Amino acid sequence: MTVESLLQAIPPLTVYAVVGAVVGIESLGIPLPGEIVLVSAALLSSHHELAVNPIGVGVAGVIGAAVGDSIGYTVGRRLGMPLFDRLGRRFPKHFGPGHVAFAERLFDRWGMRAVFFGRFIALLRIFAGPLAGALKMRYPRFLSANVAGAICWAGGTTALVYYAGVAAERWLERSSWIALIVAVVAGLIAAALLRERTSRVIAALEAEHYRTSDTPTAS
Known part of the structure; x- marks a missing residue:
């Protein structure tokens, strides 16, 4: 069985459900590869032999992002900042003091715009x-910022990847999947570089947090 026949066997509704679920759970506050799933589904939709529709992918991503963020907002409002202390102890790689300080700094600087642009930052x-x-x-x-960000991120990403995939298919015909793979690899490299830069900032903030907490207070 070829890769193409395997892809054709995947029901489109399953693709939309996976996109909505993964993006929604990530938006809720659980680390999952929402962007990778969205990009992969958009690439599938760019292959005209498959039944996956780019509009369905984009809508699933928007709904998942908006609903997941709203649930996360409700949880955060009820539990407050102590929620991040508990999460930091259990999941220090994702919710450590440096991560929280970095996110708070962006919120202090951008306000509600952090919710909008937060869609584009892992x-x-x-x-x-x-x-x-x-x-x-x-x-x-x-x-308002949540829904606007979800539409721009999920809709924009789906459209961009879809049209890039269509262009690659036209240019290379039988080798179109190679171009799609190259595009995915390039995107992953760019994301890794951005993640590395963010990680350096987070590490510095975390070191500053521990230096401050270890400094004895004057009696």
Whole structure:
């Protein structure tokens, strides 16, 4: 059985459900590869021999992002900042003091724009909803930025990847899947470089947090 026949056997509704679920769970505050799943589904939709529709992929991504962020907001508003202390102890690689400080710094600087632009930053995709709730951001403001960010991120990413895949298919015909793989690898490399830069900032903030906490207070 070829790769293409395997892909054709995947029901489109399953693809949409996976996109919505993974993006939604990531937006809720659980680290999952939402962007990779969205990009992969958009690539599938660009192959005209498959039944996956790019509009279905984009809509699933928007709904998953908006609903997941809203649930995360509700959890953060009810539990407050102590939620991140508990998560930091259990999942230090994702919710350590440096991660929380970095996200708080972005929220302090950008306000509700952090919710919108957070869709495009891996760390803030996890933190935006719960942190906005914990910081008591007004829900109408949060919701407008959340939905706008979800539409631009999920819709824009799907459209960009879809048209890139279509162009690659036209240019290379039988070798179109090679071009798609190259595009995915290039995207992953760019994401890895951005993640590395963010990790350096987080590490510096975490070191500063521990230096401050270890400094004895004057009696």
